[in-house]
Structures are given as C-alpha cells and as structure tokens.
Amino acid sequence: MQNKVRIVLVNTSHPGNIGAAARAMKNMGLADLYLVAPKQYPSPEAVSRAAGATDILDNAVVVDSLEEALADCQLVIGTSARERHIPCPLVDPRQAVDLVFEEQLETAFVFGREDRGLTNEELQRCHYHVHIPSVEDFSSLNLGAAVQVIAYELRMKGLLIADAPVVAPKWDVPAATVEQLDFFLEHLEKVLTKTEFLDPKAPRKVMTRFRRLYQRAQLDQQEVGMLRGMLTAVEKCTKVD
Amino acid sequence: MQNKVRIVLVNTSHPGNIGAAARAMKNMGLADLYLVAPKQYPSPEAVSRAAGATDILDNAVVVDSLEEALADCQLVIGTSARERHIPCPLVDPRQAVDLVFEEQLETAFVFGREDRGLTNEELQRCHYHVHIPSVEDFSSLNLGAAVQVIAYELRMKGLLIADAPVVAPKWDVPAATVEQLDFFLEHLEKVLTKTEFLDPKAPRKVMTRFRRLYQRAQLDQQEVGMLRGMLTAVEKCTKVD
Incomplete structure (x- = not known):
C-alpha cells in the first residue's frame, strides 16, 4: 500500500532536511523520495542526517520541475499553512491519510521550501491541501518534522487496517494521472x-x-x-x- | 490542558536535537522542557535548530537526575523500543495521549539517549511505555522527530476535545443548486x-x-x-x- 505513496520535496535549501526526511520515511516504511530542484544535493550533510536511510537517498529521483515529479500521480496532496486563500479542500494529516487509503491511488505528498512553503501555482496542482495543526503564532514546522508527521500517520493507518478486510477501490476505471x-x-x-x-x-x-x-x-x-x-x-x- | 504535559529529555548528546525538540513543542503548543544531564548545553546549535522557540530553551529546567525531573509528576510515560522486556503497559502514541486526556494528571513524556534510549532502570520509573510504531529493521527515530510525533498527537487530541475543527474547509463562493x-x-x-x-x-x-x-x-x-x-x-x- 504505502509503496504507492511518494514524498516530494520542492526546492529544499538545507540538505540536512533531505536526510531527515529520508530517515523519517524509512522509519515509517516509505521508500519513494522525489527531489525537485534541491539547492544543494547530493550532500554529506544529507547522508549524515539520514542516519542509515541511505538507500532512500540513493534511490531518490531528482527532477527539475514539480510537473515531472507528479506526472504519473493520480492524487496530489500539498502541505500548506492555514492562512492560504486558495479554495481547495483543506484537510488535517489524519484526514489526508484516510483519503490515501480510501482512494488507493498513486499519491504524492508535496512539501515546499523551508522558508516559504509552496507557491500558489504549486498549490493549485494539488487535489487537497494538508495542514499540520500547529499553533497560529508559531506555525512553521521543520521540513523533516513535517515529513515525519505525515509518514507517521500513514504508518498508523496502515497498521490499523492491516487486519481489517481489504476495501475494494471505489474506481471502476483508473483515475487520470x-x-x-x-x-x-x-x-x-x-x-x-x-x-x-x-x-x-x-x-x-x-x-x-x-x-x-x-x-x-x-x-x-x-x-x-x-x-x-x-x-x-x-x-x-x-x-x- | 497541555500545560500539564512536560517533555523530559534524558542525557541528550546532540544539542541540535534539543533545539529541534523545543521547536516541535512550540509548534504544537507545549511549553515545559526538562533536560536531564544534557551532554552539551546551552549551545548555539540548540538555539539555531530551535528556529525561534528560544523561550522554551530559556525556560528549560536543567537537572542532574531523572528523579528531579519527575518529582512532581503524577503520570510518567517513557518512550521505548518495542523489544524491551519490561513488564509495563505498552501503548502507541495515540493511546498514550488518550491516557493523558483521560487522567488529567501532571504528566511527563520521557525521551532517552539518541543511541541507547532509556535504561531499564529509567523505564521502570514509568507508568506506561509508548512505542512509536516504526518498521522493525529501521526503528530508531531521530529524537526531535520522536518529540514531534508525541507533541503532534497531543495537539490533535486537544483540538478534537476542544471541539474546534482542526481545519475548516472554506468555500468562498456559494455551492451551485x-x-x-x-x-x-x-x-x-x-x-x-x-x-x-x-x-x-x-x-x-x-x-x-x-x-x-x-x-x-x-x-x-x-x-x-x-x-x-x-x-x-x-x-x-x-x-x-
């Protein structure tokens, strides 16, 4: 199931955060990392912070544009600060993960820049925006920590339904990419x-x-x-x- | 509610992790940080990784022993790898947070060393052990990431109980009839x-x-x-x- 979920990091500045994201992913059983125009990569700092999750870094797909990272995806969920005024369904991490398991589609979680997140144009490419419910006056999570929260919710849900009867996907025709x-x-x-x-x-x-x-x-x-x-x-x- | 929850870091090696923990706490509305015999603290690296959560670092209580950090607590929950064979109720982060909200006690979440976690003696001081459900062959989370997961669960539960919608989907234009x-x-x-x-x-x-x-x-x-x-x-x- 979780093999169908990829993590996409857009324009990351600090390679340490890429390593932290890789570690969080591997801890939670995720494997597919896409890096859109990282500022500094590969980097020894990424390897150091990955703390052994080097296979995820080695297999990371580095691309120039978000379009390339998402081309074959069917469900795109972008992380967003609460205050954005783009009319798009806004969900919390648990709701986002529920969607992933309900839809059973090729899914991307997209994470923006450390300082400015995703641009409006990038957010418009998402089917859903997910907001990690931080406090309002100190709302910006570290990138690795944000990946950790989403990866953790995916893992929790995966374990929860591991024993549950498999639900048939609700699509009779494959979803568009x-x-x-x-x-x-x-x-x-x-x-x-x-x-x-x-x-x-x-x-x-x-x-x-x-x-x-x-x-x-x-x-x-x-x-x-x-x-x-x-x-x-x-x-x-x-x-x- | 969440003011009654403290985060206790035992014998932390890397000051950057203390900063990351402080940031994660502040993001999620927690304030009380206890540091038991940190290896290197205070430290500019902690301040840097705290990314503005310096009030939490400034107010952190540095003590010599776990006993001191827990003295006035009523409920102690220690993070643990799954494989420990100490007879103690083992819960996942969501169950742990349910306990916190049910019991309404002065609570401590205790996090061990980066490399070895908590000792058996330290774990025996806990009422519950909480295990973040990582995959078995790559189970050790970064310390800051572990604090992030627990703090996130506390925040989610707090919002759920406050009956505040975590996120409110907003339609700017009325739906069609x-x-x-x-x-x-x-x-x-x-x-x-x-x-x-x-x-x-x-x-x-x-x-x-x-x-x-x-x-x-x-x-x-x-x-x-x-x-x-x-x-x-x-x-x-x-x-x-």
Whole structure:
C-alpha cells in the first residue's frame, strides 16, 4: 500500500532536511523520495542526517520541475499553512491519510521550501491541501518534522487496517494521472481561445478555475477521454480555423 | 490542558536535537522542557535548530537526575523500543495521549539517549511505555522527530476535545443548486448535440457520465457561470446553426 505513496520535496535549501526526511520515511516504511530542484544535493550533510536511510537517498529521483515529479500521480496532496486563500479542500494529516487509503491511488505528498512553503501555482496542482495543526503564532514546522508527521500517520493507518478486510477501490476505471489532466487542460485552453471565450491577452483566472474544478472532480481516464472527445468535436465545428 | 504535559529529555548528546525538540513543542503548543544531564548545553546549535522557540530553551529546567525531573509528576510515560522486556503497559502514541486526556494528571513524556534510549532502570520509573510504531529493521527515530510525533498527537487530541475543527474547509463562493446544475447539463447536452459529439439517436451514457462527473465536483455558482459562458462561446462559433 504505502509503496504507492511518494514524498516530494520542492526546492529544499538545507540538505540536512533531505536526510531527515529520508530517515523519517524509512522509519515509517516509505521508500519513494522525489527531489525537485534541491539547492544543494547530493550532500554529506544529507547522508549524515539520514542516519542509515541511505538507500532512500540513493534511490531518490531528482527532477527539475514539480510537473515531472507528479506526472504519473493520480492524487496530489500539498502541505500548506492555514492562512492560504486558495479554495481547495483543506484537510488535517489524519484526514489526508484516510483519503490515501480510501482512494488507493498513486499519491504524492508535496512539501515546499523551508522558508516559504509552496507557491500558489504549486498549490493549485494539488487535489487537497494538508495542514499540520500547529499553533497560529508559531506555525512553521521543520521540513523533516513535517515529513515525519505525515509518514507517521500513514504508518498508523496502515497498521490499523492491516487486519481489517481489504476495501475494494471505489474506481471502476483508473483515475487520470496528473499528466493526462495537464494535456486535457492544454487542449481546453486551446479550444477556449479559439472560441474566444478566453482572451490570451486578458486570461484572468479562467484556466486556474478550470484546473481547480477538474482537479477537484478527480477525473477518471474514461472521463478525460470523453472531455477531450468533446473538445475535438468543438474544434471541428468552429468557424474560425 | 497541555500545560500539564512536560517533555523530559534524558542525557541528550546532540544539542541540535534539543533545539529541534523545543521547536516541535512550540509548534504544537507545549511549553515545559526538562533536560536531564544534557551532554552539551546551552549551545548555539540548540538555539539555531530551535528556529525561534528560544523561550522554551530559556525556560528549560536543567537537572542532574531523572528523579528531579519527575518529582512532581503524577503520570510518567517513557518512550521505548518495542523489544524491551519490561513488564509495563505498552501503548502507541495515540493511546498514550488518550491516557493523558483521560487522567488529567501532571504528566511527563520521557525521551532517552539518541543511541541507547532509556535504561531499564529509567523505564521502570514509568507508568506506561509508548512505542512509536516504526518498521522493525529501521526503528530508531531521530529524537526531535520522536518529540514531534508525541507533541503532534497531543495537539490533535486537544483540538478534537476542544471541539474546534482542526481545519475548516472554506468555500468562498456559494455551492451551485441542483437546478443550476440541471440547467447547465441541459445546455451542455444541447451544445454536444450541435457539435455532433452526441448523437441523440444513440446517446449511450454520455450525459449520465457528465452528470456524475460534475456532480462529484460539487460545482460552485461561479464555476457554473463559467462553464455556461464557455458553452455560449462554443455556440456562437459553431458552423451549423
């Protein structure tokens, strides 16, 4: 189960935190670490703080962009401070982990920079935001500690249901991957521009809103196919070519 | 409530871990730190890793023996690796925190040395042992991470009991009504027929699938407006009128 969960660290500044995250993951039975443009990596400090979890560091996938880290994921959960005003379902770590076990999808937990977390654009790529309930006036957790909390909740839930009867995944058709959703949204943008619903010079927040809507719906692959078929039909019918 | 819980670190080797523990405590609303014979303290490394939780370090009580740190406590819970063979109730962090809230006693969570944990003698001073459920072949958590897990569980339980929603999902725009969704779906069907994506003679399950998709997304009113605007734009552009 937990093999389907990856930890994605975005733009980490301190290699020690990457090591601490690897250690926390291995302690809790997680294996897949993705590093998006780490500032300083590989690093002896990461190895030292990993305290033996070097296999996780050795197998870590280092990529340039968040898109690459998420391409084949079906459920993306981003860590967020409470105060962000991005309309997206906000859950606590326990609720987040419940989702992971209910959905049984290829899942990523995304952790932002030590000082600024995730950007709004990065948060918009997430189906859910998870907030670790820190006190308001001292709310920023150490990165390794945040990974520890999520990994711990995953482990607790895994142990809890280990004896429970296996629940059938509720999807009859596989969920769409991040990449499939991205291709659909590109296609949609093209058609919206062609039909002049979208003015490329003044796009406002149209595509942000569409992304939010379709991400929230957690499309399956058949639905993506249907939506793209609809777009192709519209393209064939539009006067302006 | 949480003011009655103290964190006791025994014989800590690395001052950085003391700082990390202080930060984790402050993040989760804990204040009382006891240091039993720390190897190196005070230390700039502790201050650095505390990342602003210096009040906790400044107020930390440094003592020579575990007895002193526990003297006025009524409930003592010691962290332990699973394999210890000391007859003492063993609980997981969630059960430990349940005890704390049920008993409402002056409580100490005791954390041992980085390399060897607590001695048998120290463990015998505890009413309960708490084991953070790590995987068996890589079971030793970083000290700061262990404090983080316990402090997080205390915080979660505190919020749960306070009846405060840990996180409040907020919708900035009112959700669409059933009628608004129905009008949108009718409009969609009209446009899909016009663009010949939908054949009224063989509609298959297209509209059923679209309803399921958009119902699941729980559209808000702004999104319905946007989707209908898109349909209107498509209608204006289609060749067949």
